[in-house]
Amino acid sequence: MESNGESKKVERQSSSFRLRSPSLNALRLQRIFDLFDKNGDGFITVEELSQALSRLGLDADLSDVKSTVESYIQPGNTGLNFDDFSSLHKTLDDSFFGGAAAGECDESSPNSAAAAEESDLVEAFKVFDENGDGFISARELQAVLKKLGLPEGGEMERVEKMIVSVDRNQDGRVDFFEFKNMMRAVVIPS
Structure with missing residues (x-):
């Protein structure tokens, strides 16, 4: 579970998804x-x-x-x-x-930065969600990894482990909220 302090930290730094840094x-x-x-x-x-x-x-x-x-x-x-x-x-x-x-380093408009980030995340999610059902399944993730030529794409067991690691409600697939949390965690240096 995240404390409110951690959640605020993620929100404050989430614009880094657009890689302005x-x-x-x-x-x-x-x-x-x-x-x-x-x-x-x-x-x-x-x-x-x-x-x-x-x-x-x-x-x-x-x-x-x-x-x-x-x-x-x-x-x-x-x-x-x-x-x-x-x-x-x-x-x-x-x-x-x-x-x-x-040019997007302007932090004076956090709302437009947040909207731009949300839009980017939606587009990225659509790349993985091939059938458009609002969820990323292990099969869909594997297909993208294969297209990228990544070795993980050849092993369904590894793909399933990747899904489990971000699947907070444990339904076997990743919804947009889980995807967004994962992407924010990936780009924020620990």
């Missing part, structure tokens, strides 16, 4: 980089990036990916190193979202 952004970007860098050589090749996008259900044309990415690869390198990947991410963020991730 540079250190959280860097950590998330590093995790994404590591996921895409399949062979762990410290570079993301055009092929690795294309495969990752494909696993996420984004069928990008290889030549388009190549033309976008190659200008960020430093001469002599086989792919994007982390700094190159970070630069590419920043450029895409600025182009498509007007640098929204950096």
